[in-house]
Amino acid sequence: MAATADLAFEDLDDDEREAVRTLLFRLADDEYVTAERYTEWQVRAPTLESDLALANIAQDELGHARLWYDLLEDFGSEERELVWERPPEAWHHATLAELPYEEGGWADAVLRSYLYDVAEDLRLAAVEGSTYTRLRDRVETVENEEDYHLEHAQNWLERLVDADAGHDRVQAALDRLFPYALTLFAPADPEVEARIDELGLRDRTLSELRRDWLDRVVPYLESLGLDVPDPGDTDLPSAVGRDGEHTDHWNDLHEEFTRTYRDLDRQGTVRIMPDPDDT
């Protein structure tokens, strides 16, 4: 199928809809959960400036998640079902996003942001020409806000590795996070992933994206004097997230961010922002 095709929800059969939904959940959940973790740094980051920077990045990622969840609403779900009432096992983010930071683990936050933002950059580029028009139309808006996320992470990494203590912390974070970072490229369901590619919803397969990511991340991290684990020798963690299998940390986090909704016995969400389609 030509990349210029214009697919809309109405044109798709059930299998094709499943492919679009899978792709959107992957994008939305990664952004949402990554942001949820970032916000833990508020009032705890090393300096006021780093606190505000990460809070701003979290805010961007939540805004991007909202754009993708809004597209999922076309499939008949409401926001409350997509976020506040969705059971933890129905979330599809990579487990990289849900891991808690080690206490005081600023190097972890910065490195994780770098590993994630490179993947984000590549996969957004892969949907720039998506056949699903509603998705394609929103990519540029998101991309425009992503550049400084990467710049921020790299600025920090380059400075952290400058001193021995910082270098060791980044290295420890890398050893811990690397297998989880590879879950970003794990398939939700290989059959559905193949359908995503066949439909031209994205123009790079997951394994191509993984290779592109390694081609960028490995030389950069090595240039900082870090030892990058051999991806060929690295087993994926037992929970990859994409298929709904998560670490125990995810249950805790999910419990925490849905608590207020449940405590207040909410039946729906209050919208303070106009619908993305109306702006």
Place this chain on the structure above:
Amino acid sequence: MIWEVFRQEAAGDYHTHCGNVHAPDREMAKQFAVIQHGRRKPAHSLWVVPQDEVAEVDEDEADFGGSTDKSYRWAMTYNDVEPAAREVADSEAEQAEAGADRGDS
């Protein structure tokens, strides 16, 4: 290290001091300035300046405005001319406001 930040809202405007950021070097200072001062308010350009590089003269050192009565320089001197030119009226209002701020009766 502290960097003072000046924001310009639109091309041609003055850069106005809007706060400061802590950063180890110029590159990070610029990035923090953008995040803290360029996201919520209109910004066309930011200047980021090491605080040490800002030269200051304060009222203990300098006799700002001199020590003799300079009120003859004010447009109020021309109060008797009727009708006042628009520029004079504007300037007069400005001076009156400045006078009120100083506590002049």
